[in-house]
Every structure is written in structure tokens, then in C-alpha cells.
Amino acid sequence: MFVSEDVSLLLSLCLSCLILIFSLKMILGKSGNLPPGPKPLPLLGNYLQLRKGDLLKTLQELREKYGDVYTIYMGPRPVVVMSGYKTVKEVLVDRADDFLARGDIPTFDSSYQNYGIAFTSDMHRWRELRRFSLATLRGFGMGKRSIEDRIQEEAACLVAELKKTKETFLDPRTCINKAPGNVIFSLMFGNRHEYDDEELLNVLDIMYQTLLTVSSPWGQLYDMFPRVMRHVPGHHQHIFHNMEKLLLYVEDRVKQNQKTLDPSNPRDYVDTFLIRMEKEKKDPKTEFTLRNLVFSTLQIFFAGVETMSTTLTYALLILLKYPHVVDEVHKEIDRVIGRNRSPNLQDRSRMPYTEAVIHEIQRFVDLVPFGLPRKTTKDVEFHGYAIPKDTNIFPMLTTALKDPDCFPYPTEFNPQNFLDRNGQFVKNDAFMPLAAGKRICLGEALVRMELFLFLVTILQNFSFKSPGAIEEVDVTPQVTGLGSFPKPYKMAFIPR
Numbered sequence: 001m002f003v004s005e006d007v008s009l010l011l012s013l014c015l016s017c018l019i020l021i022f023s024l025k026m027i028l029g030k031s032g033n034l035p036p037g038p039k040p041l042p043l044l045g046n047y048l049q050l051r052k053g054d055l056l057k058t059l060q061e062l063r064e065k066y067g068d069v070y071t072i073y074m075g076p077r078p079v080v081v082m083s084g085y086k087t088v089k090e091v092l093v094d095r096a097d098d099f100l101a102r103g104d105i106p107t108f109d110s111s112y113q114n115y116g117i118a119f120t121s122d123m124h125r126w127r128e129l130r131r132f133s134l135a136t137l138r139g140f141g142m143g144k145r146s147i148e149d150r151i152q153e154e155a156a157c158l159v160a161e162l163k164k165t166k167e168t169f170l171d172p173r174t175c176i177n178k179a180p181g182n183v184i185f186s187l188m189f190g191n192r193h194e195y196d197d198e199e200l201l202n203v204l205d206i207m208y209q210t211l212l213t214v215s216s217p218w219g220q221l222y223d224m225f226p227r228v229m230r231h232v233p234g235h236h237q238h239i240f241h242n243m244e245k246l247l248l249y250v251e252d253r254v255k256q257n258q259k260t261l262d263p264s265n266p267r268d269y270v271d272t273f274l275i276r277m278e279k280e281k282k283d284p285k286t287e288f289t290l291r292n293l294v295f296s297t298l299q300i301f302f303a304g305v306e307t308m309s310t311t312l313t314y315a316l317l318i319l320l321k322y323p324h325v326v327d328e329v330h331k332e333i334d335r336v337i338g339r340n341r342s343p344n345l346q347d348r349s350r351m352p353y354t355e356a357v358i359h360e361i362q363r364f365v366d367l368v369p370f371g372l373p374r375k376t377t378k379d380v381e382f383h384g385y386a387i388p389k390d391t392n393i394f395p396m397l398t399t400a401l402k403d404p405d406c407f408p409y410p411t412e413f414n415p416q417n418f419l420d421r422n423g424q425f426v427k428n429d430a431f432m433p434l435a436a437g438k439r440i441c442l443g444e445a446l447v448r449m450e451l452f453l454f455l456v457t458i459l460q461n462f463s464f465k466s467p468g469a470i471e472e473v474d475v476t477p478q479v480t481g482l483g484s485f486p487k488p489y490k491m492a493f494i495p496r
């Protein structure tokens with residue numbers, strides 16, 4: 001009896017202390033003169049406002065109240081939310097160096113621990129790995145003719161696979177994801193897999209399930225309260241098991257490369273990294289370590305496969321909903337390419353409508369609506385506020401992509417967003433689905449190549465059919481968190 005009273009007393013005391021420390025920290029501490037925002041509760045932050053399920057909608061409502069620059073508390077952690085094309089551009093491009101560090105993503109950080117290119121906030125590490133990774137992927141053809149052949153081959157395999165489905169209704173993701181998966185396999189590990197290969201299917205499935213959970217309310221809850229949620233059972237626990245499996249897989253693949261490495265003839269990203277590791281093995285400050293190799297490889301692999309698969313899956317859903325757009329693209333393909341040869345990248349400049357459709361798909365899909373979080377690299381003055389070093393920033397890409405000052409039809413799917421009166425393609429600086437500036441998506445060049453070659457090859461060969469009425473096709477996302485995912489759906493591919 002006495003013991004349990006003592007324990008309760010001790011617990012209440014600890015909790016009161018924690019609340020007091022947190023409140024004092026928020027009032028006096030390192031929060032500088034942060035932009036205004038909804039009043040946070042001790043420990044919970046703005047959880048009560050943000051928990052309503054649709055985080056994106058809540059952030060948009062808060063923007064209406066507090067403006068383009070405001071602060072929310074994800075649990076105890078302040079995040080400055082930046083909205084609108086002009087503000088997002090200021091953060092990512094004009095003042096890039098001030099906001100260049102990676103922000104916290106606890107769901108991933110607990111596995112990556114600040115290693116690897118994409119999730120590190122260590123600026124020396126990031127610079128070294130970024131420079132190396134860009135040069136290496138370019139060396140293996142990213143953005144160049146040499147990888148064009150590889151993507152064309154993969155597109156042809158995809159068409160063969162889709163023909164095998166014999167016009168039955170199916171979830172297209174199960175076929176589509178293998179093509180971008182194989183492009184990344186080739187770049188990172190130097191090989192591709194047959195579409196029924198268990199290894200390929202397994203890795204793709206684990207990555208998809210992981211990202212879906214990271215973006216779900218479970219993942220969002222973990223990102224707010226990692227210390228508590230780590231010990232609570234729930235779907236978020238799958239993330240860590242899956243990450244463990246993926247890391248083991250990459251470690252194994254690295255070992256296979258090590259065994260067969262010929263230093264005078266690097267076959268892929270992993271080989272090139274291993275050679276650099278050997279060269280710098282006596283430098284105690286080198287970033288070319290086994291850890292950075294495994295983590296960078298997994299991060300590029302993950303980023304390259306999942307983003308492309310989801311964009312392509314979403315693209316087909318949108319095209320199913322807008323058959324008149326498909327008709328126009330078909331006409332342009334027949335006029336410029338015909339049906340007897342593979343599309344190539346030179347065709348792009350002669351296909352303004354298709355180019356506009358692909359841009360509009362990326363704009364409408366809005367795959368990474370909050371952007372990947374950034375962090376301030378020093379104390380920063382911004383719009384009259386003082387944002388301390390290491391404060392998390394959400395550069396809300398969605399608010400640039402759907403900025404009514406930049407696009408005539410910001411909320412609807414309409415290729416006219418990228419066409420002038422003469423039907424010519426027009427660029428738009430607010431088009432930033434891959435972010436912008438110094439830390440723009442590493443795969444930028446690959447994304448442009450893959451989207452054009454995969455989508456145009458599919459459209460050259462097929463029309464699409466929905467199992468129900470077109471009005472029932474729902475293009476609103478299933479979950480919107482770190483990533484935006486389409487609801488699962490079925491369609492049939494009808495050979496043309």
C-alpha cells in the first residue's frame with residue numbers, strides 16, 4: 001500500500017518536473033523568436049490539433065490562420081512550416097545554405113543514425129557523399145544516352161509483361177514497380193532480375209510496405225513521440241523490422257561485390273564506393289566507410305524505386321480517369337513516333353502535349369507534399385523571425401505545386417497548366433516535385449528519363465480500361481504523410 005503510494009508520488013513528481021522543464025524550455029530556451037503558431041501543450045506539443053488524421057489538411061488550415069511562415073510542435077519538437085512558391089523557393093534556392101541540413105525523420109533516423117547521403121544532417125558527410133554519388137551515377141549513365149538503352153530495354157520487358165495479363169483487371173503496381181526497380185538494381189548492383197524473381201519481388205514489397213507505414217498515422221505518431229512509441233506495440237514496429245531486413249540484404253549484396261571486385265573495372269555504384277574506400281582507408285576523417293556505403297546504397301535504392309513506382313501507378317490511375325487526355329497523347333505518339341519503334345529521349349522535344357501531361361501528372365500526384373524536412377545550419381533571420389540553428393523546417397512542396405499565383409488550374413488535373421495558347425510546352429519555376437536548389441532530388445535526371453520512356457512506351461502499346469464507371473475512379477490519395485499514395489485500384493491493359 002505504502003509502496004504503491006510512494007511510486008505514484010514519484011511518478012507524479014517526475015511528470016511535473018518534465019512538464020516544467022519543457023514549459024521553461026519553450027518560454028526561455030533555444031526557441032528564439034520563432035514564427036507564431038497554435039499554442040503547444042507541454043510534452044504533447046500540437047498533437048491534439050495535428051492528430052485529426054489528415055495532417056496535410058490540418059497544415060493547410062493552420063496556414064490560413066497563421067500565414068506562410070508558422071511554427072507547429074510535433075510533440076516537443078518545433079517545426080517551422082514554409083508555404084507558397086515564393087517562400088519555399090527562398091528556403092530551397094535563394095537561401096539554400098541556411099536550410100541545407102536534413103531535418104529529423106525519427107521513423108528513418110532510428111535505422112540510419114545520421115549515416116548515408118539522404119538522411120544525414122552532418123554537412124561534411126553530406127557534401128562528400130553527394131558529390132561522389134552524383135558523379136558515380138552520371139558515370140554509369142544517369143541523364144545520358146548510355147542509360148537510355150537500359151531503360152528502353154526495361155520498358156520493352158514491361159510491355160511484354162503487361163501483354164501477358166491478357167486484358168484482365170489487376171492492380172498495376174504489381175507489374176509496374178519491377179521496371180524502375182531493375183533500373184536502380186543495374187545502377188547500384190550491376191544486374192537486373194526477371195519479373196518473377198523472388199528476390200526482386202520480396203525487396204520491392206518490403207520497401208512499399210515500409211514507406212506506406214511511415215506515411216500512415218502510426219508513422220506520424222512515431223515521428224512525434226519516438227521515445228515513447230519505440231516501446232509501444234503497433235504497426236510502426238514493422239518499419240524497424242523491415243529496415244533491418246533491407247539493411248541485411250544490402251550488406252549481403254555489398255559482400256558479393258567485394259568478392260568479385262576488379263578495381264580496374266568498376267561495374268556499379270557499390271564497386272566504385274569500394275574502390276574509394278580502399279583508397280582512403282588510412283584517412284581517419286574519410287566518409288568512405290562501409291557504414292556510409294551500406295546506408296547510402298539503401299537510401300538511393302529506396303528513394304529511386306518507391307518514388308518511381310508510386311508515380312507510375314498514380315499516373316495510370318489519373319490517365320484512367322481522363323480518357324480524353326489519353327486520346328490526345330495517343331495521337332501525338334502516332335504522329336511523332338508511330339507504332340514500330342521504341343520511343344527515345346529525342347522525341348520529347350517534338351511532343352509538347354505529352355511533356356505537359358507528364359509534368360501535370362507529377363504536379364497533381366504531389367508525391368512528397370511536405371518535402372523532405374530540412375534543418376537550419378545556423379541561427380537564421382527569416383521574415384523578421386529568429387530561427388535557431390538545428391530547427392526543423394517543412395518546405396511545403398505541395399503549396400508551390402498548387403500555388404494559385406503560379407498555375408491557372410491549381411487544384412484540378414489539367415495539362416493546360418503547362419501549355420501556352422499555341423499548344424507549346426511552357427516551363428514553370430513553381431514545378432518542384434523533386435524540391436529545388438543544392439539538395440534537390442539526386443535522381444532528377446533519371447526521373448525525367450524514366451517517366452518519359454516508361455509512360456510513352458506503355459501508351460504506345462496500350463489503351464486502358466476501368467472495371468467500373470469512370471466517375472467512380474477516385475484519384476484522391478489513400479494516405480498523405482511523408483509520401484502521397486493512390487488508393488489500391490484495378491485496371492486492364494488493352495493492346496492497341
Ligand code: HEM
Pocket residue numbers: 117118119130299300301303304305307308311367368371372433434435436439440441442443444446447
Ligand atoms: C518521381 C520520383 C521522385 C520524386 C518525386 C523524388 C522526390 C525527392 C524529394 C522531394 C527529395 C528531397 C530533396 C530535399 O532535400 O529537399 C528527394 C531527395 C532524394 N532523392 Fe528523390 N525523388 C524521386 C526519384 C528519385 C530517384 C529515381 C532517385 C535515385 C537516384 C532518388 C534519389 C534521391 C536521393 C538520394 C535524395 C536525397 C538527396 C540529398 O539529401 O542530397 N530520387 N527526392
